[in-house]
Amino acid sequence: MEEQLQRLPAEQLFQNELDALIAAEKDPVPTGWRMSPRSVRTYICGGKVGNMEITPKYIGHERLVEIAIATLVTDRALLLIGEPGTAKSWLSEHLTAAINGDSTKVIQGTAGTTEEQIRYSWNYAMLIANGPSREAMLKSPVFHAMETGTIARLEEISRCASEVQDALISILSEKRISVPELNMEVPAKKGFSVIATANTRDKGVNEMSAALKRRFNIVVLPAPADLESEMDIVRTRVAQLSAGLDLNAALPESEVIEKVCTIFRELRSGETCDRSQKVKPTSGVLSTAEAISLLCNSMSLAGSFGNGRISDEDLAAGLLGAVIKDEEKDNVAWKEYLENVMKKRGSHWSGLYKACRGLL
Secondary structure (H helix, E strand, O other), X not given: OHHHOOOOOHHHHOHHHHHHHHHOOOOOOOOOOOOOHHHHHHHHHOEEEOOEEEOOOOOOOHHHHHHHXXXXXXXXXXXXXXXXXXXXXXXXXHHHHXXXXXXXXXXXXXXXXXXXXXXXXEOHHHHHHHOOOHHHEEEOHHHHHHHHOOEEEEEOHHHOOHHHHXXXXXXXXXXXXXXXXXXXXXXXXXXXXXXXXXXXXXXXXXXXXXXXXXXXEEEEEOOOXXXXXXXXXXXXXXXXXXXXXXXXXXXXXXXXXHHHHHHHHHXXXXXXXXXXXXXXXXXXXXXXXXXXHHHHHHHHXXXXXXXXXXXXXXXXXXXXXXXOXXXXXHHHHHXXXXXXXXXXXXXXXXXXXXXXXXXX
């Protein structure tokens, strides 16, 4: 049955690694946790336990991971902030998978998220028939996390309206949910916490109040510091994602990954990697996550309609869709980049340049 699912949660995908870390545990384990903070760090950053290699789930500053884990040992919630594609959600999922073995208590923040989705709502048929009761309650992921002493995840908190965000203040302060309809309060068990994520590109959409920010320990996840780091992240994630898909294509070669990451970094920063030339940036984010998606899509094109190896034409098709988000502005920037940067890089880039020009 699992083979028919499009995406398994982290605790199932990496169950062998989690089981090995739990079996080899020698350090103190906090209440409500399945393994020690050291073991959680090993699971996230990679390492070795016994004869098993633990694959790194987050490639970046290990100290930031340690701060995030240490925060969850305390009674403070954790807020992960960063540009799109800096693995906020990915890190959040793997932290909860390692700590609780359940990463599925998730609220996706949107403009339509309501306070009931943070706290609780009701089965209105049962409510009308029998009045308020525990059986008629529809508990939110946060409510379930409080009852079980586990961690709830709130994605894109800055997309939620201010009054919805503020529903968290009393929960994070008092560590209990009041249910006035039943004249009761539900206290949180030890181990309860919340991991929220916020996108810096959404700053100002629904700015978090100072009162709410004080309830979180904030960890800022930076974009990859250099080209090599970004290539490592892309290479690892493409291999992981493609393993669960029927793409019928070989993994992208280092040269292909380098070209995609170079183009994204240059259009993102507004200058070439060697800082010798200014580049007109595009309106899109061009994040590491988009580079991963682009390469998976190129693999799909190569496997479905090519010879199974990513060609310049496959790559060009993906680049066009990723770069041009605003037809008027981005078309100009992309054409200038092709003529002023890519064309001048010689034979090594000529195939990709011609394929990109052919689609304009």
